[in-house]
Amino acid sequence: MNDVQTPRSTHTPALARWLGFALALFLATGCSSEARDVTVFFSNNCAACHGINLQGGTAPSLLTNVWTQGADDISIARAIREGNPTKGMPAWKEALTEAEIRAMVVLLREKIAKAQSETNIVAKPIDGEVVASVEHKFRFKTVAEKLDSPWSIAFLPDGRMLVTELPGRLRIIEQGKLLTNAVSGTPKVRAQGQGGLMAVAVHPGYQTNGWIYLGLSHGVKVDGKDVSMTAVVRGHIKDNQWTDEQTVFRAAQDSYLPKTFHYGCRLVFDDKGHLFFSIGERGMKEHAQELTRPNGKIHRVFDDGRIPSDNPFVGQSNAVPSIWSYGNRNPQGLVRHPQTGDLWETEHGPRGGDELNLIQRGRNYGWPVITFGMDYNGTPISALTAKPGMEQPVIHWTPSIAVCGMDFYFGDSFPRWQGNLFVTALAQQELRRIVLDGQRVTQQEVLFKNIGRVRDVCTGPDGLIYVALNGPNKIIRLEPVK
Ligand code: HEC
The missing domain is CATH 2.120.10.30 (TolB, C-terminal domain)
Structure with a gap:
């Protein structure tokens, strides 16, 4: 989406300039004026390969703590944006906005934490224990x-x-x-x-x-x-x-x-x-x-x-x-x-x-x-x-x-x-x-x-x-x- 540019001309009448801006905004937000729930997007587009709880399927599990593309947020965002088509991971930069990719990272972090909380036992003490x-x-x-x-x-x-x-x-x-x-x-x-x-x-x-x-x-x-x-x-x-x-x-x-x-x-x-x-x-x-x-x-x-x-x-x-x-x-x-x-x-x-x-x-x-x-x-x-x-x-x-x-x-x-x-x-x-x-x-x-x-x-x-x-x-x- 970065190739979409706002048309700029000092001679353009205000309305045309505004329309150009609105069009750029429209494209930049993923061709939709509606904010999209990345949870739904994940279920429809990612779960088939990664599993709904990231447990893996045709794609590797994302719960192993092994990140071939890097474990930090920026690397995970890049992995989603650019994909790795030769290994079967599509690039999502045409389908998701930058803001949605960021939200997708948050969703992955939530799913990983949920999976970990089921295996990590933390003390739930009672009085005096x-x-x-x-x-x-x-x-x-x-x-x-x-x-x-x-x-x-x-x-x-x-x-x-x-x-x-x-x-x-x-x-x-x-x-x-x-x-x-x-x-x-x-x-x-x-x-x-x-x-x-x-x-x-x-x-x-x-x-x-x-x-x-x-x-x-x-x-x-x-x-x-x-x-x-x-x-x-x-x-x-x-x-x-x-x-x-x-x-x-x-x-x-x-x-x-x-x-x-x-x-x-x-x-x-x-x-x-x-x-x-x-x-x-x-x-x-x-x-x-x-x-x-x-x-x-x-x-x-x-x-x-x-x-x-x-x-x-x-x-x-x-x-x-x-x-x-x-x-x-x-x-x-x-x-x-x-x-x-x-x-x-x-x-x-x-x-x-x-x-x-x-x-x-x-x-x-x-x-x-x-x-x-x-x-x-x-x-x-x-x-x-x-x-x-x-x-x-x-x-x-x-x-x-x-x-x-x-x-x-x-x-x-x-x-x-x-x-x-x-x-x-x-x-x-x-x-x-x-x-x-x-x-x-x-x-x-x-x-x-x-x-x-x-x-x-x-x-x-x-x-x-x-x-x-x-x-x-x-x-x-x-x-x-x-
Ligand atoms: C067609 C199957 C497929 C779909 C659909 C798919 N992935 Fe992947 N994904 C893969 C494969 C295969 C890999 C491993 C690629 C590799 O080895 O580099 C991968 C890797 C990744 C990685 C990097 C993991 C690492 O180890 O660094 C992330 C993050 C990721 N996918 C997120 C997503 C998200 C989010 C979606 C949906 C928007 C998605 N994937 C959709 C197959 C898929």
Whole structure:
């Protein structure tokens, strides 16, 4: 399709130019204005030789981990595009667009992962059962049960644990006991879809100022319609009551949206008085590239909500001044490395392309212009996985694991996990341990799987690792076993 060129002439009337452009676009999208589901294309065109589950047939199995054309995404895309006609693999570049070839790679990765998951046995532990992982033996213990969609965990310096429940409650676990009553007077949330009371974080100066921060979906009615946006407040807890509430971030009302998903919503402090927080693109993917909008961004404000004058887009006309980075789809994890100060983020891709990113000032993380994923219905989103001026993820998970909250481990209970990054996954129901060499991922281990959607992870002051599970709706903790 690359030989199709848009006719160009300065003398061509506008309409003819437009028609030429439309024709080129029409041809370039595979002679079809309809986005095509590559799953269907695979069944109709590839399965006859490769088998519907890639197990092989007249063509070799694609599950053997042996790739004669190369194992990386680019090589697999090339193998599909160019084929190997003398060996019986047709070239597909006339039949598939570049974006569809990219989506086909995602589909192959999904099928391979599915086949592997049937042979790879990962621990599915029950309470108290010992798990022998690569570096440590551990078991988990249930800390609190009968919660309602626990979303985020934070600890107060006195050891009390704060847990948000998505429908809009803040709970306290004190000396291993879940207090019966939720904290009263917490802000009203729009608890629909993925929204509700999401993040909780404790100010680094809590000992003296007592501030606790909440991230939530704030709802309003505009012309009789419910719209919402991620917002941040802070307050104190006195006698199990939320008091002294102040607004830290609230977006302009005309940016509020009716969709009830992709709120992002993690909160992280640095050691210079800043608060970072994430807002997902709220289901409006093109908004992630627009600096006039708060959604699809990581933001930075002072702890009281003031805008730091050294934020990257301050003074740029119409740009939301709190924006720190953009092109972020749905950032569900945000954490600061306690030693290097690096800001790490996890982000849900669509179908494929979940990302681990290093967030840097003013950078564009590419959504939806570049992505390693495809749309949920099997149609492509973009042919591009990279573009100058846009950041690459440190790693991406394709197929998606639905990556969520994370934390660095620097506790005392698991000496050989020091400095590791613990990452949760909702869809794949995993807790992953990621080993880093500086800013590079060198190893990943799935510590357990399939005991619930894993929403958040947080090191306790006791050096144990606390995990929020959705489904079973409980908090568990990992304890070392000698
Ligand atoms: C007519 C049979 C046939 C069809 C149809 C076919 N393939 Fe193949 N395919 C082959 C054969 C044979 C090979 C091995 C070629 C070789 O040895 O280099 C192959 C190789 C490949 C490879 C490279 C594997 C490697 O080891 O590097 C990929 C990827 C692939 N096919 C994907 C597809 C996809 C996607 C489709 C559908 C769009 C498809 N194939 C349709 C026969 C087929």
